[in-house]
Amino acid sequence: MWQTIRALPPTVWLIGLISLINDSASELVYPLVPLYLTSVLMAGPRALGLIEGIAEATASLLKWVSGVVVDRTRRSKPWIVVSYGLAALGRPLIAWVTSWPALLAIRFADRVGKGLRTSPRDALLAASVGADRRGLAFGVHRAMDNAGAVIGPLLAAALLASGMPLRDVFLWTWVPALACVALALALHEPATPAPASNAPPIDLSGGAALPLVFRRYLVVVALFALGNSSNMFLLLRASELGVPQAQIPLLWAAVSLIAMVLSVPLSGLSDRVGRRRLLLMGYGAYALFYLVMGLSAPTGVWLVGWFAFYGVFLAATEGVEKALVADLAPAQLRGTAFGWFSHHGRGRRPLSVAPVTQRLHATG
Numbered sequence: 001m002w003q004t005i006r007a008l009p010p011t012v013w014l015i016g017l018i019s020l021i022n023d024s025a026s027e028l029v030y031p032l033v034p035l036y037l038t039s040v041l042m043a044g045p046r047a048l049g050l051i052e053g054i055a056e057a058t059a060s061l062l063k064w065v066s067g068v069v070v071d072r073t074r075r076s077k078p079w080i081v082v083s084y085g086l087a088a089l090g091r092p093l094i095a096w097v098t099s100w101p102a103l104l105a106i107r108f109a110d111r112v113g114k115g116l117r118t119s120p121r122d123a124l125l126a127a128s129v130g131a132d133r134r135g136l137a138f139g140v141h142r143a144m145d146n147a148g149a150v151i152g153p154l155l156a157a158a159l160l161a162s163g164m165p166l167r168d169v170f171l172w173t174w175v176p177a178l179a180c181v182a183l184a185l186a187l188h189e190p191a192t193p194a195p196a197s198n199a200p201p202i203d204l205s206g207g208a209a210l211p212l213v214f215r216r217y218l219v220v221v222a223l224f225a226l227g228n229s230s231n232m233f234l235l236l237r238a239s240e241l242g243v244p245q246a247q248i249p250l251l252w253a254a255v256s257l258i259a260m261v262l263s264v265p266l267s268g269l270s271d272r273v274g275r276r277r278l279l280l281m282g283y284g285a286y287a288l289f290y291l292v293m294g295l296s297a298p299t300g301v302w303l304v305g306w307f308a309f310y311g312v313f314l315a316a317t318e319g320v321e322k323a324l325v326a327d328l329a330p331a332q333l334r335g336t337a338f339g340w341f342s343h344h345g346r347g348r349r350p351l352s353v354a355p356v357t358q359r360l361h362a363t364g
Contacts, residue, residue, distance in 0.1 A: 068335065
C-alpha cells in the first residue's frame with residue numbers, strides 16, 4: 001500500500017499539507033472556545049449553542065452554494081485561496097473579543113471561509129485521482145487533516161501549561177493561517193473546458209440533475225446527521241466528568257490521533273471491499289459511543305479510551321463518505337454533489353444543537 005500512497009499526485013499531498021497546517025490552528029482554537037466563553041467571557045452553554053449553530057449552518061449553506069458555483073465556473077482554486085484568507089483575518093481577532101456576540105461574528109467569518117473552500121477542495125481532490133484510488137486519496141487527506149488536529153490541541157495544552165493567557169494563544173494563529181494562503185496559491189488546477197457563454201444561470205435546485213442513486217445516498221447520510229451533535233458538547237461533557245481545563249485539548253488530540261492513524265488504511269480498504277461496509281462499521285461505532293456517553297459516566301482511562309474509540313468512527317466515515325460522493329456523481333456535477341452532501345447531509349448537524357444545549361444547561 002505504501003507504494004500506492006507515494007504514487008498519489010502532488011495535488012493530493014499539497015491539499016493535505018494545507019489541511020494539516022490549517023487544522024493545527026483551527027484545532028488549537030476549537031477546544032479552547034468553550035473554556036474562553038465560560039472563564040473569560042462569562043457565557044454559558046446557551047451562548048455556545050447559538051454560536052455553534054449559526055456558525056455551522058452558515059458553513060453548511062455556503063458549501064452548497066460554492067459547490068454549484070464550481071461546476072458553473074469550472075474554477076476551484078480562487079475559492080480555496082479566499083477562504084484561507086478569511087481564516088487568516090478572523091481567528092487572531094478572538095484575542096480582543098470582550099463579549100460572546102463578538103465571538104459569534106468571528107466564528108461566522110471563519111465558517112464562511114470553511115463553506116467557501118470545502119466543496120471546491122473536495123471536487124479538486126476527486127478530479128486528481130481515478131476511481132480505483134479515490135478512497136485512498138481522501139483517506140490521505142483526512143489523515144493529514146487529523147494530524148493537524150493532533151498538533152493543534154497539543155500546542156494548546158503546552159501553551160496553557162506554560163502559563164500563556166488564552167488571549168495570546170488565539171493571537172498566534174495568524175502564522176499558520178498565512179502559510180495556508182501561500183500554499184493555496186501554489187495549487188495546480190487541472191485544465192477543464194471553459195463554461196459556455198450561453199450557460200444557464202447558477203441554480204441551487206440543481207440536485208434534480210444528480211443521479212437517483214446519489215440522492216438515495218444523500219437521504220441516508222441526512223438521516224444519520226439528524227442525530228449528530230457538535231463535537232463542542234463532547235468537550236463540555238468531558239469537563240462535566242472532571243477533566244481539568246488544561247487536559248481537554250489532550251483528550252481531543254487522542255480522538256484525532258486515532259482518526260489520523262486509521263484514516264488511510266480504512267479509506268484505502270473501501271477501494272477494495274466497498275464504501276458501504278466501511279460506513280456501516282463507522283455508524284455503528286458512533287451509535288455505541290453516544291450510548292455509552294449518554295447512559296454512563298466514564299472517567300480516567302475509560303473516558304480516554306471511549307474518546308479514542310470515537311476516532312474510529314471518524315476514520316471509517318469522513319474520507320469514505322466523500323469518496324462515495326465522487327463515485328456516484330458525474331464529473332461535471334461533482335462540485336454540486338459535494339455541495340449537496342455538505343449542506344443536506346453532514347451539514348444538518350446544527351439541527352441537533354439546540355436540544356443538546358438545553359440538556360447541558362439543565363445539568364450544568
